[in-house]
Amino acid sequence: MLDTITNNWNPILQKIMLDYPDLETKLKEDKEKYSYDIFPPQHLIFQAFNLCPIDNLKIVIIGQDPYHQPNQANGLAFSVNQNNKLPPSLRNIFQEIKNDLGETNYQVKSGDLTYLANQGILLLNTTLTVRHSKPNSHLKLWKGFTQKVINYLLEEKEDIIFMLWGNNAKTLLSKKSEEVLKKHHIYKSTHPSPLSANRGGWFGQKMFSRVNEKLRELEKEEIKWLE
Numbered sequence: 001m002l003d004t005i006t007n008n009w010n011p012i013l014q015k016i017m018l019d020y021p022d023l024e025t026k027l028k029e030d031k032e033k034y035s036y037d038i039f040p041p042q043h044l045i046f047q048a049f050n051l052c053p054i055d056n057l058k059i060v061i062i063g064q065d066p067y068h069q070p071n072q073a074n075g076l077a078f079s080v081n082q083n084n085k086l087p088p089s090l091r092n093i094f095q096e097i098k099n100d101l102g103e104t105n106y107q108v109k110s111g112d113l114t115y116l117a118n119q120g121i122l123l124l125n126t127t128l129t130v131r132h133s134k135p136n137s138h139l140k141l142w143k144g145f146t147q148k149v150i151n152y153l154l155e156e157k158e159d160i161i162f163m164l165w166g167n168n169a170k171t172l173l174s175k176k177s178e179e180v181l182k183k184h185h186i187y188k189s190t191h192p193s194p195l196s197a198n199r200g201g202w203f204g205q206k207m208f209s210r211v212n213e214k215l216r217e218l219e220k221e222e223i224k225w226l227e
Contacts, residue, residue: 005046007053013046016148026141027129036132039066040073047075048124051117058120058220059161059211060153062146062169065139068130076123078192079113086111092192092202097225100206106226115227124149126168147172158183159218161211165202166191185214 001024002013017023031038040047063077067087072080078090086094086108094108117123126146131137150172153160162184164170170188173181187210190201197203212222 001042001045004043005049007050009046009049009054012054012152013049013149016145016152019148020141020145023141027138030131030138030141034131036134037070038129038131038138039068039070040075040129044073044075045128048077048117048122051076051114052120052122054157056120057122057153057157057160058215059163059223060122060124060150061163061165062150062172063123063125064168065127065135066125066130068133068135068137070132073130074112074114075128076113076117077125079123080111082110082112084111088194089192089197092194092197094226096192096203096205097208099203100208101225103226109227116223116225119221119223121223126172154180154184159185161185161187161214163207163211164188166193166196187211 002010002017005013027038030036061077066073066075067080072084072087074081078087078093080087080090090111098104098106113121113123124146127136127139127142128145129138129142154173154176162173164173164186166189168191173186187207189205189207190196190199192202208223208225212225215222
């Protein structure tokens, strides 16, 4: 499965995947058993890592399950392929970006977030695959995978910005020591889904401009949040 990754994530993920020796077989069996497609397609399962080599990594944004309808998921958290209607959470993300940056008249061209990944943002889901029309169907198959990736970054790297949206994302860092966390920069909010965002804690947080301010402090190039 990792033959699609040709950058410096490969040896790191090879080690993590030793804990999932039967994963590829289980995915094939699942597809055959239920006669359902699996999303994203196999060559895009690790796309978040492909587009954001670890040496370029500035920011981590964590999602949950891939989109489970055809031609939506492209291996990046919150992102959809071009020519798709924006899902509710992604619509709220763009709305807050526009509000934060004072670009309220900006017209979003696409929900494909590849342009963010190419700027050093790891858009990582906690589950990397899903069965057609069956959300959370592969939750058990990927259990702990993203936690292991986060653990590596926390322990081996410094000055990574973590944008934690919602309780599931926050949980990935909740048991880490202060000594480990102080090497990085943590920004928290509620999840951008309508259910959470409309209760407060998402809109008006200005997280995107605050993150760019931090990048300037770190003498790193700012993110162009709107394509």
